[in-house]
Amino acid sequence: MEDNKKSKPASGFPLPPKKKKTSSGTKRWIKFIWLGLIAVILGISGLFFAVSQGFVGDMPDVKDLDNPDIYVASEIYSSDNQLLGKFEKEKTIPVTYKQLPPYLVYALQAKEDERFKEHSGIDLKSIARAVYFGGDRGGGSTISQQLAKLLFTGQASQNKFQRAFQKLKEWCVAVSLEKRYTKEEIITLYFNKMDFLFNAKGIELASKVYFNKSASQLTLPESATFVAMLEAPRRNNPYRNPERSKNRRDVVLKQMLDTGYIDQSTYEQAIATPITVTFSPIEKVEEDYSAYYKFYLRKEIQQYLTEYEKQTGKELNLYKNGLKIYVTLDSKMQKYAEEAIKEHLTSLQKNFDNEMKYNSNRPYYNLNKKQIEALMMSAVRRTGRYKQMKAEGMPEDSIMMDFKTPTKMTRFTWNGEEEIEMSPWDSIRYHKQIAQAGLMSMDPQTGDIKAWVGGINWQHFQYDHVKQGKRQVGSTFKPFVYATAIMHLGMTPCSQVSNATYSKGNWSVPGNGAMLTLKDAIAHSKNPVAIRLAEMVGTKNVIQTARDLGVTDPIDTSLPMALGTSDITIYEMLGAYSTFANFGNYTKPEMIWRIEDANGRVIKEVKPIVKEVMNEMYAYTMIDLMKGVTEFGTASGELKRRGVQAAEIAGKTGTTQKNSDGWFMGIAPKLATGVWVGWEDRATHFRSTGEGQGAKMALPIWAIYMKKVYADKTLNISPEDKFIKPSDWTGSCSDLSGLRGGYGDEGGLRTMDEIKNPTPPPTNHNNSGPKKEENINEKVNTTDDIDFNK
Structure with a gap:
């Protein structure tokens, strides 16, 4: 008992509680949590730093928003010293913050960013709400983030990973904007930058386009209408979709009411006001024919400016440094080319529309509903x-x-x-169903491109048919076959080849059984002759000739390639044809002569790239062969009807299967011109070859254009011009004897096996080219289904 009593503590002095020992496992977990938290913080910080510095992709420069009025447009001058156009920032009329009606600012803040005045570019509360509700109660983007998004060009990626990085970039730019500009300046920049469609860039132009007034005069309902457009300019457009536009406008007004920017009576009066659009669209002169060559020209210039920056360290901007670009285009020839396309296609379209009246699948033939x-x-x-x-x-x-x-x-x-x-x-x-066309014209000696018409209307058809578009070339490929046969087999225009039906495997090429000279065969575009020549000389040699002539596009290696089954651009076809008129020397087509800075210093002077491809006798032989096409062959009738047959012209028509593409390549002594006509889809075409052949679809454009060129004496191009003959040319087929040819470089004959399987010369050319993307248009144009009748 004594011991028990002694063990009890005194009542006034309680013992401290015993400490519970923390297990080593718990300590380890706490340590991991802290380390993980630190790692996450450092990782996020590092990620934002990497994004902000452009380590994970290019970042826009917020300084580009500064002083848009001081940007100096670069000017384009033609070879005849005419101003063809400018490269300038988008047309807009900037407004200041004081010119924005208060209702417009209030509507923007109520709809897009109610805590705009409080955050510094990123609203964490809005982001959390957007994540929690999956965007059903509004997004997490602030006005600053939306302005940042406008600085990025192109559409947002559909890839989730890329979209996440895009959002990080927007956050970084938004924070940068908040540091650089005041809240009022950010709102002003946002309204000046926004695209409201119909060429209405910025709120001032938008106010004039939709309501025919200045932005400062906008009413509350009109202001709410524009803010509703910000989320979907097309769907909420008051001109295109007035009913939906009003519904979304009223949503904006309700948010203004809920956030206290307007009272109940003002709200009720505003939603009762109908949307009255006074539509006054702004026409953009650039969105016509000239936009096509500018599309290509811009790419070329940018390459030269990049090279200049690497060499000098000085950055030049095409849109604000006032460059002078001197191009090879002739303003008159460009105008004549545009007029020729419009004149012929207006008539061609009427004929096509008349035919389509009886086509239930307009504008397609031979496709089922699924296709x-x-x-x-x-x-x-x-x-x-x-x-x-x-x-x-x-x-x-x-x-x-x-x-x-x-x-x-x-x-x-x-x-x-x-x-x-x-x-x-x-x-x-x-x-x-609208017929499309492309035309390019160049000086075959200098390589200067004189006219470039990539399409019929840039605003509706933003696709260039000169260098961007590739289509089957049909019989315009045959001169490459003939040239190869002449060079490798020692043939002459007098050499004869069978035009009998050619059969191999499960396909055949119809013929009439007669023996034809090369001149007659190419003049009348005889398919069996072209096939036999390609087989005799070998398709590898034909491809090599095309490569030497500047064709880099993929070329079919199968025998039907002789009939033009490959897709090639007008640009490359015309460069190749010009070689024949330039004594066998290929000259790369060029559009730019010189680029100068605003002070007249030369940035780039383009030198012609010339390569000798064939002996001038071979080249002139091809000119002589193709003169037969225009004098008595497939092009003669139309040229005579158009009144230009009297001129000396070498040319070749081309028609692809089912009349999907019509071509004409025409060479005059001082001017070579290529024309293509067709439709967006290859299943759209004329039913008959009578209307759909190259001589009817493309040749008339060439003839109209050349008549205009010949009539303009200031161009120094005349129907009296003659091709320059080589000094050894007599007009006899024996002129080619003794030249290097396939019957032996030293005069010895080669076996047929050597002809079909030649030892390829050293080359860096890649004949395979990129793999084509499979689509319906390709499927209906397979080589197994070629129309060998043309």
Whole structure:
């Protein structure tokens, strides 16, 4: 008992509680958590630093927003010293913050960023809300982030990983904007930068386009209408979709009411006000024929400016440094080329439309509904409308519902743009039936490009058919076969080849059994002769000739390649043909002569690239052969009808299977010109070769153009011009004897096996080219289904 009592503590002095021992495992977990937290913080900080410094992709420069009025446009001057156009920043009329009506600013803040005055570019509360509700209660982007997004060019990627990095970039730029500009300046820059469609860049132009007034005069309902457009300029457009535009406008007004920017009576009065659009579109002169050559020209210039920066360390900007670009284009020839295309295609389109009246699958032949649907969907997915909706997160079925809902829009006609109400889906199908064309003209001796018409209307058809577009070339490829046979087999225009039906495997090339000279065979574009020549000389040698003539596009290696089954650009075809008129020397076609800075210092002077390809006797032999095409062959009738046959012309017509493409390559002594005519899809074409052949589709454009050129005496190009004959030329087929040829470089004969399987010369050319993307257009143009009748 004594011991027990002693063990009890005194009542006034309680013992401290015993410490619980922390297990080593718990300590380890706590350590891991802290280390993990530190690693996350450092990782996020490092990621933001890497993004902000451009280590994970290019970042836009916020300084580009400064002083847009001091940018000096670069000017383009033609060879005849005419101002052809400018490279300038988008046309806009900047406004100041004081010129923005208060209702417009309030609507923006209520709709897009109610805590705009409080954050520094990133609103964590809004981001958390957007993540938690999956975007159903608004996004997490601040006004600063949206301005940052406008600085990035192109559509947002559909790849989730890339979109995440894009968002990080926007955050970094938004913070940078907040450091550089005041809140008022950010709002002003945002409204000046926003694209409201119909060439309405910025709120001032938008106010004039939609309501025919200045931005400072906008009413509350009109201000809310523009803010509603910010989320979807096309879908919420007051001109195209007035009903939806009003619904979204009223949502903005309700948010203004909820955030206290307007009271109940003002709100009720505003939502009761109808949207009254006074549509006054702004025409952009650049969006015509000239936009096509500018599209190519801009790429070429940028390459030279990049080279200049590497050499000197000095950066030059095409849009603000006032460069002078001197090009080889002739302003008159360019005008004549544009007029020729319009004149002929206006007539051609009428004939095509008349034929299509009786086609239930207009504008397609030989396609089933599934194939047509695939072509249409492919076109839909290429549109800016689709990409924008996809970027906004719209589901596919909603997007397609929008595409099949009628709305106000403009469509192309040869009599000018036409305002109409139709669905975007029907608009795409309508524009697919419009005939397209491309034309390029050059001096064969210097390589100077004199005219470049890449299409018929840039605003509706932003695709260049001179250097961007590749189409089957048909019989215009045959001169490469003939030239190879002459060089390698020692043949002459008098050499005879059988035109009998050629059969091999499961296909055949119809003929009439007669023996024809090379001159007659090419003049009348006889397919069996071309096939036999390609077989005799070997397709590898034909491809090598094409490569030496400047053709870099992929070329089919199978025997039907002799009939032009490969897709090649006008640019490369014309460069190749010009070699024949330039004594066998290939000269790379060039558009630029010289680039100067604003002070007249030369940045780049382009020197012609010349390569000897063949003996001048071979080259002139090809000119002589192709003169037969225009004098008594496939081109003679149309040239005579057009009144230009009297001139000395070497040329070749071309028609591809089912009349999908019409070509004419025409060479005059001082000017070579190539023309292509067709439609966007190869399944769109004339039913008969009578209307769809190259002599009817493309040759008339060439003839109209050359008549205009010949009539203009200031151009120094005359129908009296003659090709310069080599000094040894007598006109006899014996002129080629003794030259290097396939019957032995030293005069000895080669075996047929040596001819078919030649030892290839050393070359760095790649004949295979990139693999083509498979699509419906390719499937209906396979070599197994070639129309060998033309």
